[in-house]
Amino acid sequence: MASDLPDEFDVIVLGTGLPETLLAAAFSRIGLTVLHLDRNDYYSGSWASFSLRQIPGWIEGQKKAQCYASEVNEEKLSSLLKEGERALQLPETFHTVFEAQSKYHVGERPKEEKAIPDSSPSTDESAKPDSTDTSLPPATASESGDSKIPELSGPSPTGDAETSTGIVPGQFDSAPEEEEDSKTEKREGEATGPAGEASGGKVEPAAGEQKQQREWFFEDIEKEWRKFSFDLTPKLLYCAGSMVELLIVSDVAKYCEFRTVSRVLTLRDNNLERVPCSRADVFSSKALSLLEKRLLMKFLTFAAEYDKQPDEYKGFEDKPFVEFLASKKLSPKIQYFILHAIAMATESTSTKEGLENTQKFLRSLGRYGNTAFLFPLYGSGELPQGFCRLSAVFGGIYVLTLSVSHLLVNDENKCTGVITSAGQRISCKYLIADPSYLPKDFYKVPQESRISRGIFVTDSSILSGEGEDLSLLQLPHEGQPQSPSTTVLELPPSAMVSPRHLYVVHMTRRAVSDISSDLEPAVSALFDATTPDAAESDKVKDTRKPRVLWSLHFQHRDLSAVSRSEQLPSNVFVVTGPGVELDTDRCVEEAKTIFKEICPKEEFLPKPPHPDDIIYVDTEEVPAAANDKGEWAKDANTAESSEIGDNAGGQTVEKLEDGVKKDGGEEEKDGREQGGEGVKTEADGGDLKSIEEQSKEEKKKSHGADCQAES
Amino acid sequence: MEDYKYLFKVVLIGNAGVGKTCLVSRYTKGFFPPGQMATIGVDFMIKTVEIDGDKVKLQIWDTAGQERFRSITQSYYRSANALILVYDVCSQQSYESLPHWVHEIELYAGTKVLAFLVGNKIDQTDKREIPTHIGKEFAERYEMRFLETSAKEADNVEKLFTSIAYQLTAQARDLELRPEQQGTVITGGSTPIASAPSCCKL
Structure with missing residues (x-):
């Protein structure tokens, strides 16, 4: 199959992580021939998203960490070399992921359940503990690895009530409550083991105001495996950040859809709160006193334009941001809000960085509604794929499950090509690779560190609101100012990463020790780890914490700060891996820098021509893009296509805006019930923008606001 | 703002060389590209297209x-x-790859996607390797609709896309009438947008 590959390319890219894909797209876009390989059978490498059933295979693969299985022997290899070349064998294994293990925290559905006759009359009665048996049933249906992970929730049932049609998630909501109570409560009482207990403390208040919590079983989750999309590296996009800018300019935005991060939360004194960010939020907030509102408002107004008032923070530039905030006579609560929920900073962040972050946050607000962040529907793994698609549309050739066993280097220490794991020699002018493909002495890792990651499927939101919220929470670890905070991202089903009624929660923290202790503070703060018995005694509790139904833990080697070493051939470029940061803007800058070094005069991902504006040419007249000439952009075909792009530029911009409006309108039509809120959001955004005195030009770009306005 | 009521995304898959691009070209541009098109x-x-008075845009x-x-x-x-999903009736190999593509569909496409199996190149009668009934049976097994086409002779091409437009429009209208029956993805009315608020395209 892979033998049909041409023997020569301008650029070979190894790995389909985000920075690599940005570069592959940028090179294809200007007419260079690009071969893009990935050793895995999936796209996006360390940035990938997986369905539930793909996780065990991924874990196995990470244990082996095999880079390639070479089909080349010494004899064959030497026959492929040209004069003055030597072949450098690439590492055969590369470990980036450690201690990965996934686990179900629910039991299997008891078999006799369905047959039990209904005799329980009411919620009240059935809510009494029929059974005090807390012995753990064989809950873990698929457990891999040892049992280092603390038990997050008793495998037992949590559940307060279950609908008679509970197996069919789609019908859950529509079942009348009374029916639910009478028909289903009984089952809990009678069923053995996992379904044995009902927690009365929660059922009663829940029945009225709260949504009934259904009980989940292994089968319910497993059968929806396709609907899960678990990001290895969940990332957000600042609405005014460089990734959003790039998506619009390059038109990759048309391959993706996004959902806004609707809440930024803080956790103070065991209390989860929504942080007011926009002007309207601040005014309507019940969490703040009148004085606090004024102080916060004043500070945000300053921070939005802090660079114009250097006197305000003179002397603090390199001091910690916390000290600067303290000097502003802000209340502890406001200081906390600004530090952890707006600047996304820690106690050790410098004032300059803190202010920069605050400004970026504020500028991002209002562009797509009352939020500073976007999340890609179906997960962050969609972003690299979007750029791969763009590259392919412009002739980039994609081969998965193909790797490289040798680099060919000439006597000037330049890379002349590669030997693929299938034994083919392919020449190239430039090579881009993620560190896992390269010999260890080709790059420097300034400080060896890991990132602890936890992915949880839960049965409710950490803070139930009116609708489905997508929430971001920075969780500092109190009393340990130097300890890295945990970033928590809660994704609702509408983010298209989980089936109905289930949430996916991502936790990310710079590793300080082993995986289970790193995330333990956040896990115990946010999730219900109580046994049903303990819950029973806790009757006053009016809010219920989510229960964990499934989890995946792993540590990831942090390769976000790799840099080139002296040994690296000058035409080979090493890109970084994902780090702990919230967003992806660093990758955009990185890709731009490498691109400019290789093609100083070319534009980085210019707007492609609109499909309607493309003139079709027969290959017999002009060589197609998959040509083997590929002399930069000088080739007739590519020159023409870029010309089309230029001519059509203005027009396509218009079209993009049209398109956006249309989507907005349709969105409105679809989400009818949201109409009122949409209008309000728009007003909020508008307000804040006026604080910032954003230029009209920027406002014009504000598609989000436009589309909301139509409502 | 362009004037249309529904916009639907239709994707083509199948082995290289079975005539996917030609089918689209025949339908959207009205010609059959003689060489390999750039x-x-x-x-x-x-x-x-217009379906019962409504303008429907197929992407x-x-x-x-x-x-x-x-x-x-x-x-x-x-x-x-x-x-x-397109295969070439003159290529046994392209037919044998169908299970691979069906697997991809099951993994990645939405459960409610309208799926068509198309055997292309029926104009080359002397080279045919896959009889109609074989293709039809495969389509039935995987609950797909079936059609044989010739992009070259424009056989059934119009019918294929019109039928898709017609069925998607009917689905969309149905959803509009009974919005409470929507799944997690609203396919009606537009490029699919999640039912939730504040979902946006850039």
Whole structure:
């Protein structure tokens, strides 16, 4: 199959992580021939998203960490070399992921359940503990690895009530409550083991105001495996950040859809709160006193334009941001809000960085509604794929499950090509690779560190609101100012990463020790780890914490700060891996820098021509893009296509805006019930923008606001 | 703002060389490209049709050559309203690859996607390797609709896309009438947009 590959390319890219894909797209876009390989059978490498059933295979693969299985022997290899070349064998294994293990925290559905006759009359009665048996049933249906992970929730049932049609998630909501109570409560009482207990403390208040919590079983989750999309590296996009800018300019935005991060939360004194960010939020907030509102408002107004008032923070530039905030006579609560929920900073962040972050946050607000962040529907793994698609549309050739066993280097220490794991020699002018493909002495890792990651499927939101919220929470670890905070991202089903009624929660923290202790503070703060018995005694509790139904833990080697070493051939470029940061803007800058070094005069991902504006040419007249000439952009075909792009530029911009409006309108039509809120959001955004005195030009770009306005 | 009522995303899959691009070209541009067409920079093609008085826009996506090494991105399948799996009736190999494509569909496409199996190149009668009934049986087994076409002679091409437009429109109207029956993805009315608020395209 892979033998049909041409023997020569301008650029070979190894790995389909985000920075690599940005570069592959940028090179294809200007007419260079690009071969893009990935050793895995999936796209996006360390940035990938997986369905539930793909996780065990991924874990196995990470244990082996095999880079390639070479089909080349010494004899064959030497026959492929040209004069003055030597072949450098690439590492055969590369470990980036450690201690990965996934686990179900629910039991299997008891078999006799369905047959039990209904005799329980009411919620009240059935809510009494029929059974005090807390012995753990064989809950873990698929457990891999040892049992280092603390038990997050008793495998037992949590559940307060279950609908008679509970197996069919789609019908859950529509079942009348009374029916639910009478028909289903009984089952809990009678069923053995996992379904044995009902927690009365929660059922009663829940029945009225709260949504009934259904009980989940292994089968319910497993059968929806396709609907899960678990990001290895969940990332957000600042609405005014460089990734959003790039998506619009390059038109990759048309391959993706996004959902806004609707809440930024803080956790103070065991209390989860929504942080007011926009002007309207601040005014309507019940969490703040009148004085606090004024102080916060004043500070945000300053921070939005802090660079114009250097006197305000003179002397603090390199001091910690916390000290600067303290000097502003802000209340502890406001200081906390600004530090952890707006600047996304820690106690050790410098004032300059803190202010920069605050400004970026504020500028991002209002562009797509009352939020500073976007999340890609179906997960962050969609972003690299979007750029791969763009590259392919412009002739980039994609081969998965193909790797490289040798680099060919000439006597000037330049890379002349590669030997693929299938034994083919392919020449190239430039090579881009993620560190896992390269010999260890080709790059420097300034400080060896890991990132602890936890992915949880839960049965409710950490803070139930009116609708489905997508929430971001920075969780500092109190009393340990130097300890890295945990970033928590809660994704609702509408983010298209989980089936109905289930949430996916991502936790990310710079590793300080082993995986289970790193995330333990956040896990115990946010999730219900109580046994049903303990819950029973806790009757006053009016809010219920989510229960964990499934989890995946792993540590990831942090390769976000790799840099080139002296040994690296000058035409080979090493890109970084994902780090702990919230967003992806660093990758955009990185890709731009490498691109400019290789093609100083070319534009980085210019707007492609609109499909309607493309003139079709027969290959017999002009060589197609998959040509083997590929002399930069000088080739007739590519020159023409870029010309089309230029001519059509203005027009396509218009079209993009049209398109956006249309989507907005349709969105409105679809989400009818949201109409009122949409209008309000728009007003909020508008307000804040006026604080910032954003230029009209920027406002014009504000598609989000436009589309909301139509409502 | 352009004037249309519905916009549907239709994606094409199938082995390289079975005539996917030709089908689209025949339908949207009205011609059969004689050589291998330069598909550089072509993401999708658009055709607007009228269904019972409503303007319906079909956005037909091509594989961008990623099918050559079976490296189609998952995101290609996302939010497709209809999917056309093409094989070449003169190529046993392209027929034998169908299970691979069906597997991809099951993994990545939405459960409610309208799927068509299309046997192309029926004009080459002397070279035919896959009889009609074989293709039809395969389609039935995987609950797909079936059609044989010739992009060259324009046989059934119009019928294929019109039928897709017609069925998707009917679905969309149905959803509008009974919005409470929506699943997690609203396919009606537009490029699919999640039912939730504040979902946006840039």
